Amino acid sequence: MKLFEKITNPREIRRKLGMNQQEFWTKIGVTQSGGSRYESGRDMPKPVRELLRLVHMEQVDLSKVKREDFEIVEYMKRAHADLYKSMKKAVRSAHKETGSNVH
Numbered sequence: 001m002k003l004f005e006k007i008t009n010p011r012e013i014r015r016k017l018g019m020n021q022q023e024f025w026t027k028i029g030v031t032q033s034g035g036s037r038y039e040s041g042r043d044m045p046k047p048v049r050e051l052l053r054l055v056h057m058e059q060v061d062l063s064k065v066k067r068e069d070f071e072i073v074e075y076m077k078r079a080h081a082d083l084y085k086s087m088k089k090a091v092r093s094a095h096k097e098t099g100s101n102v103h
Contacts, residue, residue: 007049011039013056028055 007013014024025035028051038044044052054060076084 007044007052010035010044010052013052014039017056024056028052 010024014021017024021035021039022032025032028048030038030048038048051062055062073084076087
């Protein structure tokens with residue numbers, strides 16, 4: 001899924017994860033009633049779509065992510081592109097070996 005891509009059915013994502021509306025939407029800072037409106041077809045703002053993608057589809061634990069983490073990644077991409085690519089490849093390989101979906 002591309003950054004800010006239209007999420008057509010958040011209810012389907014929530015059900016596949018086996019979560020109720022309160023659990024699902026609260027995890028990204030949306031009220032249950034707001035989430036219910038999105039599940040009924042109301043357009044989601046881009047930031048909400050991206051949070052949904054990161055938290056529920058990419059399985060990113062936002063409580064563990066710090067600004068410094070992004071700064072390190074950007075620095076590594078810029079200053080040590082080969083090392084970054086090598087590490088990215090190693091992580092993908094490890095996920096395949098363990099069957100993990102976590103990014």
